[in-house]
Amino acid sequence: MHKVVISGTGLYTPPFSISNDELVESFNTYVRHYNDQHAEAIAKGELHALSESSSGFIEKASGIKSRFVVDKQGILDPQRMVPRIPERSNDDWGILCEMAVHAARQALQRAGRSAADIDGVIVACSNLQRAYPAVAIEVQAALGIQGFGFDMNVACSSATFGLQAAANAVQLGQARAILMVNPEICTGHLNFRDRDSHFIFGDAATAVIVERADQATSSYQFDIVSSKLLTQFSNNIRNNFGFLNRAAEEGIGQRDKLFVQEGRKVFKDVCPMVAELIGEHLAQNDIPVGDVKRFWLHQANLNMNLLITRKLLGRDAEAHEAPVILDTYANTSSAGSVIAFHKHQDDLPAGSIGVLSSFGAGYSIGSVILRKR
Numbered sequence: 001m002h003k004v005v006i007s008g009t010g011l012y013t014p015p016f017s018i019s020n021d022e023l024v025e026s027f028n029t030y031v032r033h034y035n036d037q038h039a040e041a042i043a044k045g046e047l048h049a050l051s052e053s054s055s056g057f058i059e060k061a062s063g064i065k066s067r068f069v070v071d072k073q074g075i076l077d078p079q080r081m082v083p084r085i086p087e088r089s090n091d092d093w094g095i096l097c098e099m100a101v102h103a104a105r106q107a108l109q110r111a112g113r114s115a116a117d118i119d120g121v122i123v124a125c126s127n128l129q130r131a132y133p134a135v136a137i138e139v140q141a142a143l144g145i146q147g148f149g150f151d152m153n154v155a156c157s158s159a160t161f162g163l164q165a166a167a168n169a170v171q172l173g174q175a176r177a178i179l180m181v182n183p184e185i186c187t188g189h190l191n192f193r194d195r196d197s198h199f200i201f202g203d204a205a206t207a208v209i210v211e212r213a214d215q216a217t218s219s220y221q222f223d224i225v226s227s228k229l230l231t232q233f234s235n236n237i238r239n240n241f242g243f244l245n246r247a248a249e250e251g252i253g254q255r256d257k258l259f260v261q262e263g264r265k266v267f268k269d270v271c272p273m274v275a276e277l278i279g280e281h282l283a284q285n286d287i288p289v290g291d292v293k294r295f296w297l298h299q300a301n302l303n304m305n306l307l308i309t310r311k312l313l314g315r316d317a318e319a320h321e322a323p324v325i326l327d328t329y330a331n332t333s334s335a336g337s338v339i340a341f342h343k344h345q346d347d348l349p350a351g352s353i354g355v356l357s358s359f360g361a362g363y364s365i366g367s368v369i370l371r372k373r
């Protein structure tokens with residue numbers, strides 16, 4: 001079995017940012033319009049009036065201040081509240097492929113690698129733009145990579161599950177190096193008319209190069225010491241969109257065909273599961289929790305991350321121990337923990353241990369122990 005490293009990471013950040021105030025203004029305009037339009041039915045008790053959203057609530061409940069998006073205008077238009085992403089000809093690269101390629105080029109550059117050094121592409125993300133052909137195969141073609149490509153979806157945990165799949169392929173000698181990418185247009189599946197969740201997501205793409213340790217030459221190497229995955233079925237985060245929808249007309253356009261969650265239950269269920277999994281994983285590798293210099297956690301909710309690190313460390317984590325990017329990116333699903341890793345790794349001294357961890361729908365949890373070279 002070959003030893004395996006992460007030798008480069010990349011990030012694509014979309015060009016537009018939406019602040020909480022901008023998002024709330026659009027939402028509240030929609031709410032006022034809805035309540036005016038349905039005033040009679042609301043007065044008769046036939047309909048519930050909608051409540052306004054608030055920036056103060058969003059920041060306090062989640063830690064999110066703004067989010068990057070691929071389209072701002074369509075989301076903020078109170079008549080639309082959906083990003084406008086025009087269809088493209090099949091002769092052009094798709095938008096997920098394009099984002100993935102941006103992130104991948106940076107990861108390749110940091111790894112000191114070219115397309116010719118890569119033997120496989122894994123696109124691991126929550127929201128694939130089509131059923132087939134696999135976006136990974138399109139990314140492969142766009143970058144000129146030989147070998148194989150496939151898509152996989154484990155919701156917000158896709159990147160850690162993708163890392164394990166990539167590491168396995170390299171360890172077993174099936175590939176010299178794998179490009180694992182996480183293009184996420186979360187705003188495509190977010191219901192911007194739902195007060196409970198309209199603020200949660202943003203868009204981004206991340207990329208990671210995984211290769212044989214004995215062949216890696218980059219200055220950004222981390223040993224993949226070990227990975228550990230866990231899934232446990234739950235309906236608390238769900239999206240029922242799919243190709244069977246057309247066979248059940250009664251469900252078309254219903255709210256469950258976009259992201260829905262029981263946020264409070266998710267918070268309560270997932271935090272202890274994540275702390276336990278990471279704790280167990282470290283113990284199995286004889287690494288005291290106190291030796292971990294950095295936790296690159298999934299970026300969904302600041303309070304969740306504070307609780308998880310408190311459970312692990314028995315004290316509040318210092319800001320540098322569990323870096324936060326969700327304040328400006330919001331939840332970018334699988335990309336979140338990789339954005340934190342990408343932006344907050346260069347300052348670590350050689351030998352430092354870190355844990356990259358994701359968690360989300362499924363439930364699904366991934367923990368990857370890394371050691372800086």
Ligand SMILES: CC(C)(COP(=O)(O)OP(=O)(O)OC[C@H]1O[C@@H](n2cnc3c(N)ncnc32)[C@H](O)[C@@H]1OP(=O)(O)O)[C@@H](O)C(=O)NCCC(=O)NCCS
Binds near residue numbers: 052
């Ligand atoms: C979604 C989340 C931020 C909501 O925070 P919360 O503290 O649980 O908030 P609740 O939904 O319980 O709502 C608390 C109150 O705020 C209100 N509220 C909800 N959304 C609001 C908004 N946008 N603006 C103002 N008030 C709001 C609720 O109506 C409720 O009021 P009440 O106490 O009078 O009933 C939080 O539950 C969360 O992040 N959970 C984890 C989700 C997660 O990680 N999911 C993974 C996705 S992949």
